[in-house]
Amino acid sequence: MYIIQVASECAPVSKAGGLGDVVYGLSRELEIQGHCIELILPKYDNMRYDHIWGLHDAYINLWVPWYGAAIHCSVYCGWVHGRVCFFIEPHSQDNFFNRGCYYGCDDDNIRFAFFCKAALEFILQSNKRPDVIHCHDWQTGLLPVMLFEVYKYHGMENQRICYTIHNFKHQGMGGSEILWATGLNREGYYFQDDRLKDNFNPFALNFMKGGIVYANAITTVSPHHSWEARFTPIGCGLGHTLHLHQDKFTGILNGINDDFWNPEQDRYIPYHYAPDSFEDKAKNKKALREQLWLQDVDKPIVAFIGRLDDQKGVHLVHHAIYYSLHKGAQFVLLGSATAAAINSWFWHEKYYLNDNPDVHLELGFNEELSHLIYAGADFILVPSNYEPCGLTQIIGLKYGTVPIVRSVGGLVNTVFDRDHHPNHPMEKRNGYVFNHTDYYALESTMDRALGLWYDYPEEFQKLAIQGMAYDYSWSASASKYVKIYDMIRHQ
Numbered sequence: 483m484y485i486i487q488v489a490s491e492c493a494p495v496s497k498a499g500g501l502g503d504v505v506y507g508l509s510r511e512l513e514i515q516g517h518c519i520e521l522i523l524p525k526y527d528n529m530r531y532d533h534i535w536g537l538h539d540a541y542i543n544l545w546v547p548w549y550g551a552a553i554h555c556s557v558y559c560g561w562v563h564g565r566v567c568f569f570i571e572p573h574s575q576d577n578f579f580n581r582g583c584y585y586g587c588d589d590d591n592i593r594f595a596f597f598c599k600a601a602l603e604f605i606l607q608s609n610k611r612p613d614v615i616h617c618h619d620w621q622t623g624l625l626p627v628m629l630f631e632v633y634k635y636h637g638m639e640n641q642r643i644c645y646t647i648h649n650f651k652h653q654g655m656g657g658s659e660i661l662w663a664t665g666l667n668r669e670g671y672y673f674q675d676d677r678l679k680d681n682f683n684p685f686a687l688n689f690m691k692g693g694i695v696y697a698n699a700i701t702t703v704s705p706h707h708s709w710e711a712r713f714t715p716i717g718c719g720l721g722h723t724l725h726l727h728q729d730k731f732t733g734i735l736n737g738i739n740d741d742f743w744n745p746e747q748d749r750y751i752p753y754h755y756a757p758d759s760f761e762d763k764a765k766n767k768k769a770l771r772e773q774l775w776l777q778d779v780d781k782p783i784v785a786f787i788g789r790l791d792d793q794k795g796v797h798l799v800h801h802a803i804y805y806s807l808h809k810g811a812q813f814v815l816l817g818s819a820t821a822a823a824i825n826s827w828f829w830h831e832k833y834y835l836n837d838n839p840d841v842h843l844e845l846g847f848n849e850e851l852s853h854l855i856y857a858g859a860d861f862i863l864v865p866s867n868y869e870p871c872g873l874t875q876i877i878g879l880k881y882g883t884v885p886i887v888r889s890v891g892g893l894v895n896t897v898f899d900r901d902h903h904p905n906h907p908m909e910k911r912n913g914y915v916f917n918h919t920d921y922y923a924l925e926s927t928m929d930r931a932l933g934l935w936y937d938y939p940e941e942f943q944k945l946a947i948q949g950m951a952y953d954y955s956w957s958a959s960a961s962k963y964v965k966i967y968d969m970i971r972h973q
């Protein structure tokens with residue numbers, strides 16, 4: 483099959499979070515399974531160009547209709563760790579992708595509406611005719627709308643769309659200017675309940691809703707989250723729309739790229755290890771302490787890696803720092819915040835704890851350091867308020883770093899509590915789970931986890947190795963996507 487992925491991120495070249503990991507990892511596995519994969523991405527100025535090989539002009543004269551005129555774009559082609567990627571660079575005063583950031587601009591909705599239009603125009607003009615176009619998150623929600631309302635009538639009537647939602651909280655909103663810019667026009671037609679009109683704001687168009695309504699298949703990133711999105715407030719107002727389109731909606735658990743996330747061959751960690759050489763993990767712990775100026779003592783390390791966002795349960799992350807210290811453990815945090823209040827809160831904590839030899843807060847994005855933390859820490863904390871899938875607990879498991887998680891979304895599908903799990907026998911359990919969002923729930927679970935580390939080290943090691951045995955690679959999940967692609971291309 484011929485599949486084009488259109489996304490706003492692809493690891494490691496443009497990665498703000500888990501979306502980038504999934505786009506790369508899924509593409510790689512699909513290719514291994516024998517499919518032809520291409521990716522279309524924005525050409526951001528702040529990408530990791532050191533991860534692109536052979537970047538060259540692929541299409542220099544792409545004119546993308548925009549507001550009744552057209553914007554000239556260049557399309558570059560290059561290989562990102564073996565995957566063929568096309569990068570779209572618009573030449574206009576808007577500087578859509580030359581902002582020094584991926585997201586967070588006032589005109590993000592316009593920037594990515596343009597990206598959708600440009601991606602389709604590129605596919606059309608370069609005569610690519612994939613069986614399936616796989617779009618991701620709100621940034622590409624308008625692409626199915628434009629395909630089936632416009633491009634279908636210009637020679638793309640056989641293309642089908644799979645649309646994957648990684649985060650319901652960010653849906654992409656805009657007014658009628660989006661319609662005039664993209665050439666969809668017809669305000670009265672799109673501002674309808676069964677099309678793009680937001681379910682709560684009658685003056686807004688909802689990009690993600692557009693993706694749900696128009697795509698041939700919709701997925702989210704874990705089975706449990708697909709249930710949550712439909713039946714709980716986690717659907718962020720789209721539950722009813724999902725209900726109407728339930729026949730084409732399903733949850734497929736994310737995998738991880740086990741070529742990149744693998745303690746046996748990870749290029750960013752100093753000592754490789756496997757379940758049968760688990761003792762070598764301790765050498766990485768020592769290296770992590772050295773790098774972060776933590777004292778080298780007989781204590782467990784609890785880590786948090788992720789975006790510092792309400793989603794991630796930042797109040798519990800903050801509490802866990804002090805609770806770990808109180809319990810005689812060390813704490814390492816790697817995270818970046820986009821919200822100003824959370825950002826200044828954690829910077830304040832960083833200054834406050836600066837001289838403490840048992841804690842390190844690294845505020846920013848650092849791919850290389852994240853690998854060393856996964857390899858060196860004993861526990862990875864994921865106390866999320868909601869978590870569509872969650873990759874950090876899956877990566878943690880692969881590195882023998884025991885997850886301590888809240889039972890939401892994909893965390894329910896991947897982590898099974900050591901002390902009580904109804905349908906997993908003792909030898910299949912792999913971490914610690916709590917339900918509530920209060921401090922007591924977190925503390926009692928950390929007590930259980932740290933208690934095992936201190937009092938029963940052999941049992942702790944057994945639990946960590948059981949976690950490493952779990953196979954959360956992409957092979958099974960990519961096959962499920964292939965089934966969906968196959969089904970929709972025959973529709």
Ligand SMILES: Nc1ncnc2c1ncn2[C@@H]1O[C@H](COP(=O)(O)OP(=O)(O)O[C@H]2O[C@H](CO)[C@@H](O)[C@H](O)[C@H]2O)[C@@H](O)[C@H]1O
Nearest residue numbers: 499500501648788789817846847848849869870871872873
């Ligand atoms: N400061 C930092 N420095 C270096 N690396 C960092 C970092 N902060 C995060 N990362 C890395 O980014 C990834 C984050 O994965 P998450 O599952 O937490 O994704 P996120 O919430 O962004 O994405 C959404 O999409 C993904 C993919 O579908 C879902 O798993 C998830 O639930 C959903 O919220 C991991 O690879 C992590 O190591």
